[in-house]
Amino acid sequence: MELLQVLKRGLQQVSGHGGLRGYLRVFFRANDVRVGTLVGEDKYGNKYYEDNKQFFGRHRWVIYTTEMNGKNTFWDVDGSMVPPEW
Structure with a gap:
């Protein structure tokens, strides 16, 4: 169950920033990705x-x-x- 919650949170982070490109843009600019x-x-x-x-x-x-x-x-x-x- 805990693994599913971690995977769900990870998918929310990627989709919350507009996909993989937006996720990487925020990660390299702010060094931290949050939703x-x-x-x-x-x-x-x-x-x-x-x-x-x-x-x-x-x-x-x-x-x-x-x-x-x-x-x-x-x-x-x-x-x-x-x-x-x-």
Whole structure:
């Protein structure tokens, strides 16, 4: 039973990121692949997620936008890219 739950969670991660290509893109960019509920999006295009199955402090995260103010930010991400209201 536990193996089936692990396989199910793995398939959710791959399908939740738009297939294998999206999964690998997130993995190589963020070095961590998670599945959660989309909480919101800010004016810059950053997306905020939440997964209450994770422990406190790791249950919320942000996927940064790939372009901000005309600058390519695919590899150059920084915590200051998040507006104060989030």
